[in-house]
Amino acid sequence: MKELVSPAAVEGLILLIPLVPIIGAAIAGFFGSRLGRANVHLITIGAVAISFVISVGALLAVWGGEAGLVQTAYTWMSVGEIELEVRFLVDQLSSIMLIVVTGVGLLIHVYSTGYMAHDAAYARYFSYLNLFVGSMLILVLADSLPVLFVGWEGVGLCSYLLIGFWYTDSDKAIAGKKAFIVNRVGDFGFLLGMLVLFGLLGTFSVSGMREVSEGLSSDATIPVGTFLGEWTVAAAMGLAFLLILLGCTGKSAQIPLFVWLPDAMAGPTPVSALIHAATMVTAGVYVLARLSFLLVLTPQVMALIAVVGAATALVAAFMALFQNGLKKVLAYSTISQLGFMFLAVGVGAFHAGVYHLFTHAFFKACLFLCAGSVMHAMEPGAALLRREWGGGRAVDTEDIRLMGGLRKKLPSTHATFLIATLAITGIPPLSGFFSKDIVLHAALVRDLGVWAPLPWLLWGLGTAAATLTAIYMWRLYFLVFHGSPREEILFEQAHESPASMTLPLWILAVLSAVAGVFGLAYMLEHPASFSSWLAPVVAGDVVGLGIAVPSLYLLLIAIFVALAGLMVAWLVWGKRALDGDEAARRRLGPIFRASYARLWWDEAYDRLIVRPLLVLSGATWRFLDVLVIDRTLVEGSARNAMRLGRLLRPLQSGNVGAYAAVVAVGAALIVGLFMGAVALGRAT
């Protein structure tokens, strides 16, 4: 296929893609209160729209060409061997991300005009949102890792600011802080990993690394430092990617650093959809795919990534089973789905990971926005109910135990939620079916050569996670939209959201339905698939389609699993066999408790890390700084100096007689010593 837009025309505009939203953020941030609401959202939406248009142009420009488009802004740092340029790269991989970020970002900006319409801090919200889009685009476009890190930290900052957007609520502010700090632990790994790569390859630039690593193989050796000698490439890259993996588990909410994402739901719902479902949390997957040409040199770490992904997919899906917050369930679902992407990346099916990222962006954003629409609908009833109940009982608009039967009140929301649920649970021919099953198939057939039973284990974990996905998603669907209402007032007051909110819902729902065509193409070995599209940039399986295509048996198992989940959910929650926590607690016992308490993961971190750290810092301060150094050494030496002075004070009494006596004794001593020495000298 030929390129549809001349690359030269786009190359000069790449810089504008992240720049325009950042300018929008600055305008909305500094002048928001004077501009008025309409102008604020016109400017910020316009900024994202401009980025979207250029991004589409960029995508078309790389349509046929192999080489990426590059624009260099300026030299950031140039010190010794460290040569850092702010350079942006559009290639097949980044162009897909550009479309996802600007496209979904645009829809969510539009949606937010409805959702946040009554919020006092309207301008601040849109300013943060634009800043997020700008940072995310820097992350996506960066050609050198430190520039990518600017975007990486920028999105983390926006996430922090938006989770704690309603900062007067302490819990929300704490959730924001937690997200930042947990991510910071990951950043520690990312920063060091990036520097280790720099140490090994002598460059920070991704394209530079690609050139340098040309022809490297896992068994070759590479110098790691004067005194450390040479390591095998697999070991050296393994170290680098272990560290980078830590960073990715932070940003993409994988074991062990996923704990911040469920709390992050404290932010406004459109934020959860954009940042904590469709874009930012996929950054880890994106980075691993970006560096895939190096990652494949270290199969052991790839296996670890696959295990982390599969385990996270299952554990998070299990935790999602009995949550009562609408967004909480979706949050765990996001963690679980990101696990599928990690699994794909880990087994080297980078195209499958990116494809699942792509489809997930649509159906998960759609689900979150539906959740927002439901909560929006609950708000008037909740206000009445709060008045009725007084302060005794809190009314949570996302509590699914208070919902039911909403499909009659919210037709559009219901329909789009249903489509997205069909997609995520893997019912053909919707997109999730294809993307998830390409991942599971890859897990089974791509042997990393690390451990023989590993592929079966990964596939088993993934399939179990897929089953649970179907169960918790249909549970959500039945509890929210089916049966009779559980709280009359909430139901009565509910109303469908305005068009600014339902239009994005419909667009996303349609996209999550039709995005499966690329997967279908892959299965039919047609070139319009992610596998062939990404072939120039990611390492992976392009040829040998014979084993790359899922066999019919696997597809049947997948469909069976999805339908079984639906059946279970229908029997248990659709027919209300188990309604409410008490029933579940009685019937399911430890399973319910473990899921409900999210395996006590947070509590463990609190006891093992947070509290010991605080105790340690307090105790060290009191013991070492205050007691040992200050009281004992510093003040002690001052005290001793004073004591010495007091001791010596009588010597300077001013009494002339005493002085004379001392002089006399001293003289006598000296004379005596002298004479003794002379006598001794004579003797020898």
Next chain:
Amino acid sequence: MNPFGQELLVLVLFLPLVGALLLALIPREEAGIHKGLALFFSSATFIASLFILGRFDVSAAGFQESLTVDWAWIPSLDVRFHLGVDGISLWLVLLTTFVVPLVVLGSFRGVTERTKEFMIAILFLETAMIGSFLALDLVLFYVFFEAMLIPMYLLIGVFGGPRRIYSAYKLFLYTMLGSLLMLLAMLYIYYAHGTFDLRSLLSAEMTLSEQRWLFWAFVIAFAVKVPLFPLHTWLPDAHVEAPTGGSVILAAVLLKMGTYGLMRYAFPLFPDAAVIFAPTLAVLAVIGIIYGALMALAQSDIKKLVAYSSVSHMGFVVLGLCALTPAAATGAVYQMLAHGLATGALFFLVGVIYERRHTRLISDFGGIAKVMPIYAAIFMLVTLASIGLPGTSGFVGELLIIAGTLTAAPPWAKGMAALAAIGVVLGAVYMLWMYRRVFFGPISHTENRSLGDLRAREIVVLAPFCLLILVMGLYPRPFLERITPTADVYVGRVLSVAAPTVHAEALVALADGETQAAIVPDPDIPVPLGPGRLALRVSNPDLDRARRAAFAWHRPEDLKPSPDTRRMDTLERLLERRKGFSIDDLPPGVRQRLRQEMERREAPR
């Protein structure tokens, strides 16, 4: 050639002092005039210092030819009034002249009594600080270095909080301890080498044991100022008791005096001792990074928290100096500036709420973002700079230091870099924890409901900080291109001198017959050595350690023969001068092997 280079330096140096003298003549009742004149003189100094920047020749490394003052001062002792500017002092002088007018402006409301004395102290302090950065003569430096202590002592002891006397004494004792050692060391240097002039001393040859003692005497003096663990406990007390303006100067400029001293004096003057003890200092620096962060976590007073964060951040600077790579050294200088901006601004910000509420306890606040939105936004930006978020000034320095340390040749450097990176995590923990409790949540104290947001004057003070934090984060090039050449000189000076001297020492030991030594191919030295660099294995463990330390830094590419590399004949001259004998006095067997080895190594070239 640049005319008026001398005059410019003298002007920048003494303009604040002239202001201080003028203020002394005006009656104390005229507080307004005192404030105005102090602001005028400090601003004029800043503008004058911009001309130094304008004249700075980017292409020249080391001291600038056109910006030098070299006058006789005390001829009988050969003490000279010698000033000079290089890529390190340039920025520290500018940091000083930038901060002082803002401190003066920021203290307009905070200082209500003894305005005259306050302003005089600040201006006097400014001259002393600039003098310390410009001096190139040990006596001159010592005079300025000690002169800083007097106004600082008064600022804390007179204008400070309730425990001001205790804190002022502590500051005084700590600093005196160090500077007395340094004074002794300086006197020794004069008697042994006959000069106080920094540039002449750089070419003086000192034995290893001489360097060892002198190095530590200087290092302790500077480590107190940095402050390096475990000499840091004066800092939190001094900060808590100091008035806002004093804290800002202390954090932004005075602490830099310690790292500047290490970089200007301790390392280049005693390079052999420096390469031996750099690992020790690096360990202390990394302890400081983590320990300071942990201590910050335990504080309930915002000012104390920020003070401990300084211990952590300055640890990065010392680590950067110890790594002895151009990137790390450049990063260290950059981090000094970045820390000066971020922490200076933080102390201003703490002062703002202290002026309004007369408390600094974290628990006395909560939810004040609601009533002070502009204040909260600026505080957030500065917090992010302190955490080292990319795009702010803090990131550039930390990245260069960690990258430079990680790529340094000695094996310990990699571990230190990795441990230092933990400080990056902890920094976010204590800063965001404090920020959350002060700004977010519901307003927990009713008296905070009526807090006023920033006044215009306060915004004027803080805006330059914010602007520079962003500029230095996004476009560091103008700064870096002036720092890097000088940082290269620093690294080159320490590393190029170190190895040969250590070897001369080894040869001397060999000649003395003190130790059993042999010239053997040394497997620990992995590279073809440059001319004159001999692989000696000495059984004296101390000496051997020194030798290994010196070589630990040299990577293959560093050891390419160059005209500057000291050659064998230099070693011979050293031997002659120090011990009074030539290489021919060595035992014949040793001498022969030495020559053979030398020829073998030089032959291919």
